[in-house]
Amino acid sequence: MFDITRKCIEWGDRSLTIESGKIARQAGGAVVVDYGGTSVLATVVSQKSKEAVDFLPLTVQFLAKSYAVGKIPGGFFKREGSLLIGKLLYLEL
Structure with a gap:
């Protein structure tokens, strides 16, 4: 139903898992990163600029x-x- 992408690698003595497409689907982009017992959700939302900024x-x-x-x-x-x-x-x- 949804395009869920999951990558898992061994980093040190723990497993690092990066998963996208499962939660926060209304955001422009979202990933959940799990490492050991810690999970972090990172989301990005953007819109087109109304004026030219540098x-x-x-x-x-x-x-x-x-x-x-x-x-x-x-x-x-x-x-x-x-x-x-x-x-x-x-x-x-």
């Missing part, structure tokens, strides 16, 4: 959630807790 505007957002690594604080904030400066990385190049 640079590529790039935005990266990273938000670390406490519950994603098994650190669930007690007290009032049961899930994400308050947003700390070190948890959100927002970068424009």
Whole structure:
């Protein structure tokens, strides 16, 4: 039904798997990379430029959630807790 591409290689003592076409199909391009016990989803979405620019505007957002690594604080904030400066990385190049 969908064109799913999967490549698997041995890198060091672990398996590196790169898979495309299974999730995030509305994005222009998306891959899931698995290495050991870590998985990363990378997506790309683009549109045609409205004006001629001589640079590529790039935005990266990273938000670390406490519950994603098994650190669930007690007290009032049961899930994400308050947003700390070190948890959100927002970068424009």
